[in-house]
Amino acid sequence: MKTTGNKKRLASSALTRRQFLTAGTAGAAALMAGGKLAFGAPAVGARGRPSFLFIITDQQGLDTIAAGGCLDVATPNMDRLVRTGVSFLESHSTDPLWAPARSSMFASRMSSETGVIVNGRPIRSDIPNLGQWLGQRGYETVYAGKWHLPGSFPTEIPGFKLIPTGIGGQGNIGDAAISRACQGYLRNRADSDPFLLVASFLQPHDICQWVSMHRNAPDELPYRDLADRLPELPANFHYDPREPAKLKKIARPKWSERQWRYYIWSYYRHVEMVDAEIGRVLQALDDSGLAESTIVVLTSDHGEGRGRHQKVLKNYLYEEAVKVPLLVASPGRMLAGKRDSTHLASGLDILPTICDYAGVKPPRGALGRSLRPLLEGKPTEWREFVAAEVQTTGRMIRTPRYKYVAYEGDPVEQLFDMKADPGETKNLAGESKHAAALEEHRRLLRDWTSRLDVAPRRATKGA
Amino acid sequence: MPLTLAALRQHGALEDLSLPVGRFDPRGEWRHTYQIWLVGNRARRIGGVLQLGRSAAAGNGSVTLKVDMSVVQLAGTIHRTKATLQCAADPLATPRSWQIESTIVDSSGKPLDVTTVAESARVKDGTIEVTAGTRKFVRNVARVFTSNWSLFDAVQRLSGEETKPLEFALLEDLDLLKEGQRLSYWKTMDFELGGRTLRLHGYQQIGNGILPYQYWVDDQHRLLFAISGVRAYLFDPEAPNRLEQRLQGPAARKGRQKR
Numbered sequence: 001m002k003t004t005g006n007k008k009r010l011a012s013s014a015l016t017r018r019q020f021l022t023a024g025t026a027g028a029a030a031l032m033a034g035g036k037l038a039f040g041a042p043a044v045g046a047r048g049r050p051s052f053l054f055i056i057t058d059q060q061g062l063d064t065i066a067a068g069g070c071l072d073v074a075t076p077n078m079d080r081l082v083r084t085g086v087s088f089l090e091s092h093s094t095d096p097l098w099a100p101a102r103s104s105m106f107a108s109r110m111s112s113e114t115g116v117i118v119n120g121r122p123i124r125s126d127i128p129n130l131g132q133w134l135g136q137r138g139y140e141t142v143y144a145g146k147w148h149l150p151g152s153f154p155t156e157i158p159g160f161k162l163i164p165t166g167i168g169g170q171g172n173i174g175d176a177a178i179s180r181a182c183q184g185y186l187r188n189r190a191d192s193d194p195f196l197l198v199a200s201f202l203q204p205h206d207i208c209q210w211v212s213m214h215r216n217a218p219d220e221l222p223y224r225d226l227a228d229r230l231p232e233l234p235a236n237f238h239y240d241p242r243e244p245a246k247l248k249k250i251a252r253p254k255w256s257e258r259q260w261r262y263y264i265w266s267y268y269r270h271v272e273m274v275d276a277e278i279g280r281v282l283q284a285l286d287d288s289g290l291a292e293s294t295i296v297v298l299t300s301d302h303g304e305g306r307g308r309h310q311k312v313l314k315n316y317l318y319e320e321a322v323k324v325p326l327l328v329a330s331p332g333r334m335l336a337g338k339r340d341s342t343h344l345a346s347g348l349d350i351l352p353t354i355c356d357y358a359g360v361k362p363p364r365g366a367l368g369r370s371l372r373p374l375l376e377g378k379p380t381e382w383r384e385f386v387a388a389e390v391q392t393t394g395r396m397i398r399t400p401r402y403k404y405v406a407y408e409g410d411p412v413e414q415l416f417d418m419k420a421d422p423g424e425t426k427n428l429a430g431e432s433k434h435a436a437a438l439e440e441h442r443r444l445l446r447d448w449t450s451r452l453d454v455a456p457r458r459a460t461k462g463a
Numbered sequence: 464m465p466l467t468l469a470a471l472r473q474h475g476a477l478e479d480l481s482l483p484v485g486r487f488d489p490r491g492e493w494r495h496t497y498q499i500w501l502v503g504n505r506a507r508r509i510g511g512v513l514q515l516g517r518s519a520a521a522g523n524g525s526v527t528l529k530v531d532m533s534v535v536q537l538a539g540t541i542h543r544t545k546a547t548l549q550c551a552a553d554p555l556a557t558p559r560s561w562q563i564e565s566t567i568v569d570s571s572g573k574p575l576d577v578t579t580v581a582e583s584a585r586v587k588d589g590t591i592e593v594t595a596g597t598r599k600f601v602r603n604v605a606r607v608f609t610s611n612w613s614l615f616d617a618v619q620r621l622s623g624e625e626t627k628p629l630e631f632a633l634l635e636d637l638d639l640l641k642e643g644q645r646l647s648y649w650k651t652m653d654f655e656l657g658g659r660t661l662r663l664h665g666y667q668q669i670g671n672g673i674l675p676y677q678y679w680v681d682d683q684h685r686l687l688f689a690i691s692g693v694r695a696y697l698f699d700p701e702a703p704n705r706l707e708q709r710l711q712g713p714a715a716r717k718g719r720q721k722r
Contacts, residue, residue: 164536173534174534
């Protein structure tokens with residue numbers, strides 16, 4: 001009865017339905033070439049396959065979830081995903097900046113390959129995005145919220161039916177529209193085909209405005225009730241000053257200890273804001289009876305400084321910027337409450353994982369690995385390292401023990417022993433007893449870089 | 464600088480406001496209109512409108528709050544929320560039952576039906592019974608809670624320095640539960656605006672999932688300003704016209720073309 005009612009309602013408002021579909025139609029049309037699907041395989045029937053809810057937050061560091069051990073935040077909704085699914089504790093952004101990281105999530109290619117090395121550029125036209133790929137293979141692909149490839153909140157996205165919601169710089173109020181739109185979609189959808197719904201929130205990104213507004217604020221707490229609520233400074237607030245020049249160029253606020261703590265406190269409130277919006281969408285999944293048939297994936301594009309190495313914001317390769325949550329949950333389909341601290345994961349892995357569960361091969365050239373065996377607790381050979389980059393000029397290699405960072409043209413390299421020094425406070429690159437490790441990681445980086453299908457450089461700058 | 468009344472004045476956000484004069488009874492019937500004013504790295508402008516009205520207490524002691532809120536999204540759509548709340552006549556104007564509808568409308572005002580959520584709800588024995596179409600859901604709720612819209616009413620009935628802090632859970636937009644809220648008196652100050660000196664009484668709200676709120680009421684207990692993070696609510700009966708001007712203005716058209 002409900003389905004019929006929904007169909008009637010949608011049919012009776014053909015104009016609005018058509019408007020809703022416009023972007024998706026345009027996206028699909030763009031994929032067609034001479035009657036063939038531009039990216040190869042024909043569409044196949046889709047019944048019986050799981051749906052996907054892909055939740056993206058913006059600027060959320062890895063260790064910002066209460067159930068993951070963060071004592072300074074209340075995140076009951078992300079906690080639920082931690083409890084019911086698998087969380088990867090060695091999860092890395094491919095490029096800790098908005099658009100580059102997102103291009104990797106949606107294309108399973110490094111940002112230097114997608115061509116999105118700065119914000120405001122599209123993914124290279126010969127590389128399909130996840131929406132295009134699944135849309136051709138029987139999935140209804142729907143997107144709400146931030147995109148940034150190139151438009152931040154555009155009016156159309158290739159391969160997706162778009163619900164145009166969200167406000168640049170205003171996750172505090174724009175994210176509500178995104179979660180409400182997703183709630184409506186999940187409750188109202190009439191189709192029985194599986195779906196890929198992307199809920200792409202802006203928070204906790206508003207911390208950028210917060211930092212900007214407080215850079216020169218007076219050294220006092222504006223609210224007396226805050227005094228006994230502020231988190232402690234991080235253990236790696238003091239850091240090794242032998243840094244590459246790029247890191248020194250990124251201005252560190254000249255704040256007092258109290259101001260740093262107030263900033264960290266404020267960041268966690270931003271995280272709680274997005275947690276609440278996520279809760280609305282998860283609740284809608286339950287309410288609509290779709291939870292059992294849906295796999296939930298949550299990640300973020302990059303982290304946030306939080307005073308570690310006395311840094312704010314992102315766009316560098318310290319852990320606070322490059323490590324992001326990666327949660328996958330689908331009760332009955334995979335492990336529950338598993339915290340994987342062993343396997344090195346990457347934003348590259350999202351597309352292959354979704355494809356694996358959808359029963360389709362990932363696009364040719366995809367660099368990521370399906371996380372499925374790890375999610376299901378099955379033995380598998382896993383990668384020896386993950387890589388990340390920043391605007392192609394800085395790159396890192398992370399192996400189980402070491403992290404190596406090099407910036408183009410900069411004689412200062414960084415090598416950290418991540419087992420002994422997870423806060424990256426002591427650069428070992430100049431120490432002779434680590435020379436072999438340094439050389440090995442240089443080699444890994446050279447080999448890895450040489451295998452990339454790098455996109456041609458564009459003259460124009462992104463946003 | 465952090466968003467404060469002084470910062471809002473510096474940004475020019477308060478320049479054209481026609482602030483009310485005369486008596487005001489926060490326990491009576493009233494209707495307020497606010498600009499939702501947003502500050503970002505690149506734009507400082509009206510981003511929406513909140514209209515909020517209150518009926519006087521009925522025979523059963525309840526009051527009714529009516530909410531109509533529009534927030535412009537970057538792509539030109541508008542997130543529209545309408546709600547009617549029956550609230551207890553208590554300090555927090557605790558919602559007891561409500562109807563709410565949220566939808567995304569396109570720039571011509573047509574709703575994108577697929578995004579519409581319409582619910583009615585009532586609070587019963589520590590739970591909320593929600594009805595959406597033919598479906599019913601039950602949610603847990605804290606013993607002491609209120610909504611963000613109720614707080615716009617509640618702060619007008621606080622008693623300045625004599626106010627004892629209120630602790631509660633926030634049911635934001637009648638949907639998102641945010642625990643650990645504390646609302647307390649902050650300070651009283653004189654504020655120069657439009658050739659007038661306003662005596663303003665400030666309250667602060669701190670809690671999970673929000674940046675601290677500053678509520679500023681005048682000597683008549685009328686809520687004139689609420690500020691949180693990068694967002695401010697500015698008392699402004701002209702707000703709907705201003706929003707319309709923004710939506711029709713050259714900047715909006717240019718922005719749409721750029722996107």
